[in-house]
Amino acid sequence: MKTLRAFISLAATVLLVCVHAATAAPATARIPGDFGPPQGKPIKAVLTSPPHVPPAITRKYPAKVIVELEVVEKEMQISEGVSYLFWTFGGTVPGSFIRVRQGDTVEFHLKNHPSSKMPHNIDLHGVTGPGGGATSSFTAPGHESQFTFKALNEGIYVYHCATAPVGMHVANGMYGLILVEPPGGMAKVDHEFYVMQGDFYTVGKYREKGLQAFDMEKAIDERPTYVLFNGAEGALTGDKALTAKTNQKVRMFVGNGGPNLVSSFHVIGEIFDNVRYEGGSNVQHNVQTTLIPAGGAAVVEFRTEVPGSYVLVDHSIFRAFNKGALAILKVDGPENKAIYSGKELDAVYLGDRAQPNLSAVTTATAAAAKGNLTQQEQINAGKVLFTGTCSVCHQANGEGLAGVFPPLAKSDYLAGDVKRVIASVLHGLSGKVTVNGKEYNSVMPPMNQLNNDEVANILTYVYNTWGNPGGRVTSDEVKAVRAQPPVARRAEH
Amino acid sequence: MTLRSRSHWTRVVSRGLFSLCIGAAVPAVARAAGYVSIAAGEFASVLAGDTEVKPSSVPAFAMRTSPVTNREFLEFVKRNQGWARGRVSRVLADTQYLNHWRTPRELGDAALADQPVINVSWFAAQAFCEAEGAGGRLPSWLEWERVAAADTTHTDARPNPAWRAEILRWYSTATSVTLANTGGTANVYGIQDMHGLIWEWVDDFNALLVAADSRSQGDPDKLQFCGAGAISLKDRDNYAVLMRIALLSSLKAVDTTRNLGFRCVIPVSKGPK
Amino acid sequence: MKSTLHVSIGGASRVLTFVISLLIACVAPQVAIAAPAKSVAATTTSSDSIYSLEVPLTDQSGRAFTLDAMRGKPALITMFYSGCQFVCPRIVEALRKTETSLPANIRNRVPILMVSFDVKNDTPEVLRAMALERHLDDSIWTLARSDERNTRKLAALLNIQYRELSGGDFNHTSVLILLDADGRIVGRTSVIGKADPAFVKLVAKQMAATSP
Numbered sequence: 001m002k003t004l005r006a007f008i009s010l011a012a013t014v015l016l017v018c019v020h021a022a023t024a025a026p027a028t029a030r031i032p033g034d035f036g037p038p039q040g041k042p043i044k045a046v047l048t049s050p051p052h053v054p055p056a057i058t059r060k061y062p063a064k065v066i067v068e069l070e071v072v073e074k075e076m077q078i079s080e081g082v083s084y085l086f087w088t089f090g091g092t093v094p095g096s097f098i099r100v101r102q103g104d105t106v107e108f109h110l111k112n113h114p115s116s117k118m119p120h121n122i123d124l125h126g127v128t129g130p131g132g133g134a135t136s137s138f139t140a141p142g143h144e145s146q147f148t149f150k151a152l153n154e155g156i157y158v159y160h161c162a163t164a165p166v167g168m169h170v171a172n173g174m175y176g177l178i179l180v181e182p183p184g185g186m187a188k189v190d191h192e193f194y195v196m197q198g199d200f201y202t203v204g205k206y207r208e209k210g211l212q213a214f215d216m217e218k219a220i221d222e223r224p225t226y227v228l229f230n231g232a233e234g235a236l237t238g239d240k241a242l243t244a245k246t247n248q249k250v251r252m253f254v255g256n257g258g259p260n261l262v263s264s265f266h267v268i269g270e271i272f273d274n275v276r277y278e279g280g281s282n283v284q285h286n287v288q289t290t291l292i293p294a295g296g297a298a299v300v301e302f303r304t305e306v307p308g309s310y311v312l313v314d315h316s317i318f319r320a321f322n323k324g325a326l327a328i329l330k331v332d333g334p335e336n337k338a339i340y341s342g343k344e345l346d347a348v349y350l351g352d353r354a355q356p357n358l359s360a361v362t363t364a365t366a367a368a369a370k371g372n373l374t375q376q377e378q379i380n381a382g383k384v385l386f387t388g389t390c391s392v393c394h395q396a397n398g399e400g401l402a403g404v405f406p407p408l409a410k411s412d413y414l415a416g417d418v419k420r421v422i423a424s425v426l427h428g429l430s431g432k433v434t435v436n437g438k439e440y441n442s443v444m445p446p447m448n449q450l451n452n453d454e455v456a457n458i459l460t461y462v463y464n465t466w467g468n469p470g471g472r473v474t475s476d477e478v479k480a481v482r483a484q485p486p487v488a489r490r491a492e493h
Numbered sequence: 494m495t496l497r498s499r500s501h502w503t504r505v506v507s508r509g510l511f512s513l514c515i516g517a518a519v520p521a522v523a524r525a526a527g528y529v530s531i532a533a534g535e536f537a538s539v540l541a542g543d544t545e546v547k548p549s550s551v552p553a554f555a556m557r558t559s560p561v562t563n564r565e566f567l568e569f570v571k572r573n574q575g576w577a578r579g580r581v582s583r584v585l586a587d588t589q590y591l592n593h594w595r596t597p598r599e600l601g602d603a604a605l606a607d608q609p610v611i612n613v614s615w616f617a618a619q620a621f622c623e624a625e626g627a628g629g630r631l632p633s634w635l636e637w638e639r640v641a642a643a644d645t646t647h648t649d650a651r652p653n654p655a656w657r658a659e660i661l662r663w664y665s666t667a668t669s670v671t672l673a674n675t676g677g678t679a680n681v682y683g684i685q686d687m688h689g690l691i692w693e694w695v696d697d698f699n700a701l702l703v704a705a706d707s708r709s710q711g712d713p714d715k716l717q718f719c720g721a722g723a724i725s726l727k728d729r730d731n732y733a734v735l736m737r738i739a740l741l742s743s744l745k746a747v748d749t750t751r752n753l754g755f756r757c758v759i760p761v762s763k764g765p766k
Numbered sequence: 767m768k769s770t771l772h773v774s775i776g777g778a779s780r781v782l783t784f785v786i787s788l789l790i791a792c793v794a795p796q797v798a799i800a801a802p803a804k805s806v807a808a809t810t811t812s813s814d815s816i817y818s819l820e821v822p823l824t825d826q827s828g829r830a831f832t833l834d835a836m837r838g839k840p841a842l843i844t845m846f847y848s849g850c851q852f853v854c855p856r857i858v859e860a861l862r863k864t865e866t867s868l869p870a871n872i873r874n875r876v877p878i879l880m881v882s883f884d885v886k887n888d889t890p891e892v893l894r895a896m897a898l899e900r901h902l903d904d905s906i907w908t909l910a911r912s913d914e915r916n917t918r919k920l921a922a923l924l925n926i927q928y929r930e931l932s933g934g935d936f937n938h939t940s941v942l943i944l945l946d947a948d949g950r951i952v953g954r955t956s957v958i959g960k961a962d963p964a965f966v967k968l969v970a971k972q973m974a975a976t977s978p
Binding site for chain 2 (some may be wrong): 918
């Protein structure tokens with residue numbers, strides 16, 4: 001009897017405990033993406049500067065992740081010789097890359113550096129909550145805010161500052177990406193890169209030297225001065241180009257901070273094997289160009305088969321060649337003629353846009369500023385600029401194209417009035433023109449993107465090459481011709 | 494006499510009388526900067542307020558010609574030891590209060606005498622202004638905005654893009670290591686340094702009630718702001734002013750920042766002296 | 767504005783030797799202005815205590831007192847105005863329910879101070895009428911007012927925002943603040959219309975810490 005009673009009370013206890021445990025069970029997965037309370041010790045998130053991505057997450061449980069992100073207002077180069085006061089997350093444009101796992105509890109610390117003039121906050125598109133965190137993170141200069149959220153949705157998300165005027169904060173570079181990995185992690189690849197496009201609006205023209213200010217009118221009219229990957233012309237070219245080897249799997253997290261433009265993202269010479277378009281869960285295959293909305297992102301993956309320089313562009317193509325939306329992925333390795341036999345891509349396509357060595361131009365600019373510019377410096381700079389801009393038509397050897405583009409070598413046109421030559425460069429030339437006894441009838445567009453220094457240097461180079469008369473053209477001479485209105489020219493003979 | 498010259502003389506006389514009052518009322522040791530009187534007038538604030546369409550009426554007041562300098566604030570601290578760094582309560586000034594001075598009672602090389610004083614809290618600024626006497630206080634937002642709208646020739650230069658460009662130029666430059674001294678070009682009222690030097694405290698900075706997430710402007714949260722919702726700004730295009738409001742609304746009274754100083758106003762006395 | 771419960775723990779109190787500093791105040795020509803609030807430092811005031819600021823107040827019975835009269839017991843403090851139709855009644859409700867949610871031995875015993883933004887209209891008589899209308903026990907509920915300058919200062923101290931509108935109404939934030947016996951802010955809640963359980967717990971804790 002005693003044993004039976006003991007057994008019954010034991011069974012009852014066990015039953016009670018089970019029932020209690022069942023009813024008091026923590027709310028796991030009641031909300032999709034909520035995998036329960038954080039486990040283990042809090043983890044300090046590893047944040048990286050672009051184009052690097054933090055390492056993949058290997059843990060298999062939700063944790064508390066502490067993210068500390070600092071806002072710094074910083075003057076940096078936006079183009080050669082052109083600087084801009086960027087407002088940044090983590091000192092870079094785009095801001096630091098944040099990587100967490102779905103279900104993580106993220107304790108977010110936003111710090112605003114004491115030297116900041118402006119208050120800032122952050123809206124993370126991956127946050128479910130008012131303003132994406134913006135309401136809870138409004139931070140005055142020299143202060144810090146903290147808020148906590150649970151990353152319920154996996155995916156790649158944009159974050160940006162949402163302080164009024166929002167467009168200006170975004171236009172000044174306040175955006176970045178946060179990746180919320182699925183619980184099972186992502187497929188392994190050889191390289192992961194972080195690329196983010198943005199449009200920039202300056203009071204000065206494209207490549208106008210000096211410190212440039214933000215131009216609200218242009219921003220409202222959606223007329224950007226620069227469209228760039230990772231916040232600067234040349235941020236991902238030359239020795240800063242992305243690198244990989246052949247037969248590797250590459251994954252790019254590509255964001256578009258905007259503020260205005262949608263990106264038609266394309267890698268010249270590659271086809272995307274997989275695209276998580278809009279950064280969502282669906283995957284598209286065999287994609288040439290993918291749309292990335294302003295304030296959106298995508299994940300693209302492809303294999304590298306053939307060595308070469310692969311150019312990342314916004315395929316609204318004038319942005320690539322006239323506003324700077326151009327980046328390079330350099331792939332090294334053995335040729336694979338079966339896949340691609342032809343010559344290197346960069347000779348024809350890029351001109352000087354990817355030219356790593358603009359130092360001759362910098363030297364000339366610096367000397368011109370000091371007032372001691374020499375003819376040789378002009379020639380050196382002019383040669384670099386000629387290669388990018390003029391050689392496309394007039395050819396690198398100045399021979400032109402028979403019947404189409406006049407030669408510059410030993411040209412009698414050049415031996416004539418120098419003002420006429422300058423005007424041709426500035427205002428263009430169309431209609432019949434005879435050079436060295438041959439007739440040409442084509443259209444030379446006005447070279448609006450060149451400033452006075454650049455025109456002077458190019459012409460000085462041309463005058464001193466291929467048997468031309470020599471001498472130099474000064475910036476002031478170009479300025480004088482520019483000031484005169486272009487006369488409707490009928491080409492002289 | 495034409496109406497115009499009558500008001501002109503009234504201004505001259507009242508300015509004279511006012512200066513006399515100020516001179517008599519405040520001990521000579523209190524301050525070095527001058528005050529200029531600003532006549533009463535109407536002003537269309539950028540804050541829409543509560544669906545006000547008509548411009549607000551701003552009574553007359555006298556304003557300091559330039560922000561309070563390190564030297565002036567040091568004198569104040571010496572006379573009011575309770576406001577020295579390290580002695581002032583943490584609810585009245587935060588840990589960065591006057592941290593650019595070498596010691597609590599000495600400026601040192603990082604704080605030049607004629608630079609505007611920075612790293613001061615709203616309470617400290619108010620205490621200084623009250624010590625000026627004659628009801629001295631921080632300017633209200635409306636008083637500040639009215640004087641700031643002027644350039645060298647017009648009392649309301651806001652339609653002029655050059656006025657806005659001047660302000661935006663300051664936003665587009667990094668905070669330099671050396672802060673300039675006070676005493677820049679005066680505007681038409683005779684007031685200097687309203688733009689381009691530092692942010693400035695206002696008396697009712699905590700009346701700006703701008704929602705922290707500025708995209709929700711015009712989305713009234715009744716529970717948070719008791720009925721009328723967060724302030725909506727009348728002229729969104731005047732974002733130069735908007736950014737100043739954003740900065741002020743991000744602050745608590747106890748906060749100090751490296752780019753924030755102040756100046757004082759003295760309301761014009763209503764009754765006979 | 768944080769709408770979540772914000773807990774700030776007062777720092778270690780320091781021993782200070784203050785000299786009471788007198789401002790050189792001239793005779794203000796305006797009428798009906800109280801002396802500007804001075805930063806008085808008494809030896810027993812913790813540097814985090816809001817009693818560092820002397821704020822002159824008048825309650826619903828016309829009695830004049832200063833803010834630090836609340837010292838010695840924990841207190842609940844908030845700001846309001848009597849003409850407020852929508853939100854302020856809910857502030858009162860929240861305070862009432864907070865009191866009644868406390869354990870029996872401290873129920874309805876925490877002093878409450880409500881200070882009005884409406885300097886023009888909320889005279890002691892108006893405040894008295896409101897207290898009667900809402901059955902607010904005088905022994906616990908103090909409805910008070912000050913002058914414009916000190917009201918602005920108190921709001922700044924409590925991190926409450928307010929703005930007068932042209933119709934006489936006020937735009938303002940709503941928050942209940944818990945002070946400890948020395949006047950340090952140890953709790954805040956924006957929950958109105960009912961009691962915030964986490965906030966009630968804090969109040970109970972403070973009362974337990976100071977009971978004899």
